Amino acid sequence: MKHLGIFYKPELFGKAESLKELLLNEGYIVDYCESSERIKNNKVDLTIVLGGDGTFLKASHLVNNPLVGFKGGRLGFLSSYTVEEFDKFLKDLKNNNFVSDERTFLKVSDLNTFCLNEVLLVKDPDQKMVDIKISFQDGELFFHADGIMLSTPTGSTGYSLSLGGPILLPNTKAFVITPVAPQFLASRSIVIPDNEKVNIEVDKRVNLIIDGVNFGKFSKITVMKSKKKISILRPVDYDFTKSIKEKLGYGKKIL
Amino acid sequence: MKHLGIFYKPELFGKAESLKELLLNEGYIVDYCESSERIKNNKVDLTIVLGGDGTFLKASHLVNNPLVGFKGGRLGFLSSYTVEEFDKFLKDLKNNNFVSDERTFLKVSDLNTFCLNEVLLVKDPDQKMVDIKISFQDGELFFHADGIMLSTPTGSTGYSLSLGGPILLPNTKAFVITPVAPQFLASRSIVIPDNEKVNIEVDKRVNLIIDGVNFGKFSKITVMKSKKKISILRPVDYDFTKSIKEKLGYGKKIL
Numbered sequence: 001m002k003h004l005g006i007f008y009k010p011e012l013f014g015k016a017e018s019l020k021e022l023l024l025n026e027g028y029i030v031d032y033c034e035s036s037e038r039i040k041n042n043k044v045d046l047t048i049v050l051g052g053d054g055t056f057l058k059a060s061h062l063v064n065n066p067l068v069g070f071k072g073g074r075l076g077f078l079s080s081y082t083v084e085e086f087d088k089f090l091k092d093l094k095n096n097n098f099v100s101d102e103r104t105f106l107k108v109s110d111l112n113t114f115c116l117n118e119v120l121l122v123k124d125p126d127q128k129m130v131d132i133k134i135s136f137q138d139g140e141l142f143f144h145a146d147g148i149m150l151s152t153p154t155g156s157t158g159y160s161l162s163l164g165g166p167i168l169l170p171n172t173k174a175f176v177i178t179p180v181a182p183q184f185l186a187s188r189s190i191v192i193p194d195n196e197k198v199n200i201e202v203d204k205r206v207n208l209i210i211d212g213v214n215f216g217k218f219s220k221i222t223v224m225k226s227k228k229k230i231s232i233l234r235p236v237d238y239d240f241t242k243s244i245k246e247k248l249g250y251g252k253k254i255l
Numbered sequence: 256m257k258h259l260g261i262f263y264k265p266e267l268f269g270k271a272e273s274l275k276e277l278l279l280n281e282g283y284i285v286d287y288c289e290s291s292e293r294i295k296n297n298k299v300d301l302t303i304v305l306g307g308d309g310t311f312l313k314a315s316h317l318v319n320n321p322l323v324g325f326k327g328g329r330l331g332f333l334s335s336y337t338v339e340e341f342d343k344f345l346k347d348l349k350n351n352n353f354v355s356d357e358r359t360f361l362k363v364s365d366l367n368t369f370c371l372n373e374v375l376l377v378k379d380p381d382q383k384m385v386d387i388k389i390s391f392q393d394g395e396l397f398f399h400a401d402g403i404m405l406s407t408p409t410g411s412t413g414y415s416l417s418l419g420g421p422i423l424l425p426n427t428k429a430f431v432i433t434p435v436a437p438q439f440l441a442s443r444s445i446v447i448p449d450n451e452k453v454n455i456e457v458d459k460r461v462n463l464i465i466d467g468v469n470f471g472k473f474s475k476i477t478v479m480k481s482k483k484k485i486s487i488l489r490p491v492d493y494d495f496t497k498s499i500k501e502k503l504g505y506g507k508k509i510l
Contacts, residue, residue: 141499167444167445168445171448185504191408
């Protein structure tokens with residue numbers, strides 16, 4: 001890996017400069033891009049992301065090469081290092097001392113976009129509750145709610161968790177569907193195999209939010225697993241359960 | 256299918272007699288067994304279960320042939336017909352008009368038993384809370400709780416749901432782990448791929464309950480997917496989502 005890209009959020013400009021300097025000194029070719037811009041050259045061997053999960057999600061939509069994240073945000077499930085660990089990273093990079101953490105994308109019908117975390121259909125704050133119909137190969141379900149979320153295992157520690165959903169280990173071949181503020185007692189999540197094609201129909205046009213970005217108003221979408229995958233480079237001692245213990249306190253030995 | 260077994264719970268003796276009569280008149284060979292007894296001949300082509308999910312679970316442990324359930328209990332997720340539908344069943348049987356609903360079993364290390372629904376480790380009512388360590392290939396988690404449950408998709412509409420777990424579509428290749436009354440805020444479930452081998456260690460000896468049966472006190476078990484599968488015969492219009500809508504009201508169109 002000789003040709004590297006850096007994708008950074010504006011607040012981390014200083015850190016990005018330092019890392020670039022370090023990498024150039026080591027003889028790497030470095031492309032450079034602020035997260036508000038489009039990446040010009042995505043034919044690099046590895047894209048380094050400086051920022052939080054939001055910046056990482058954005059980068060994951062723009063490139064097809066492996067990614068490695070440096071935590072600069074609040075949670076950082078997608079990050080592998082903190083911005084204080086450039087030296088450790090450089091050593092791992094020289095020795096190619098990584099494990100690849102593969103994650104699956106979703107695609108949303110008719111939209112030229114991918115989704116790493118979650119697809120959310122949700123009403124406006126001043127809109128009335130909506131009727132939602134979800135159908136897949138094995139049947140259909142109805143919810144009267146503010147909206148509906150379909151999350152990947154990657155997204156299961158994000159907004160899906162805030163909505164009451166379970167955590168899914170990253171390599172679980174499943175999605176999780178969770179209604180947003182449903183009427184009556186239907187607030188439980190349902191987990192479905194990731195080879196299901198999921199049709200969602202809403203009786204009114206509502207916001208379609210994919211990985212945090214609003215794509216406008218829709219009343220009908222189809223969501224399915226995409227062929228696009230992403231490889232996140234992790235230090236060899238990476239452990240997902242360690243990360244949920246540290247970041248969420250879930251499953252942590254407290255006393 | 257010419258050789259049939261009937262496995263019935265005592266309360267349904269009358270229904271079992273009627274069904275036996277009907278089947279003998281149609282030229283079938285019928286074996287007959289009350290649910291408190293051991294099945295003598297499990298080399299039949301099909302075992303007919305009259306009872307609730309409890310009776311069905313028991314039968315599933317005793318035979319390797321396909322099963323078909325007639326609801327005689329309260330919920331009956333495993334049943335395909337009600338005890339009022341003998342005629343419909345006979346017609347389906349003649350025309351072999353079934354779909355096969357395959358379910359995966361768990362096995363528990365060192366115990367010569369299988370598990371279709373769930374494995375539960377739980378303290379006695381007058382025992383103090385216990386420390387639980389769960390480990391699998393990808394890491395480990397700790398809970399201070401009354402106990403811990405590992406459920407299959409089949410079990411996810413049972414006790415696992417009562418403990419706050421999500422529903423898993425039957426063909427999801429995953430298990431769900433839910434702590435029982437955990438300290439602090441760790442009450443969310445975690446979904447893991449069904450190829451994980453799960454070690455559970457408890458700091459005291461607690462009850463091991465497999466599919467509702469108490470196997471005594473244990474402090475360490477290993478749970479993994481078994482090679483044993485079961486085929487539940489269903490009417491061709493069987494639909495899992497219909498059954499959770501009817502039985503749980505989940506995903507039901509209410510207004």
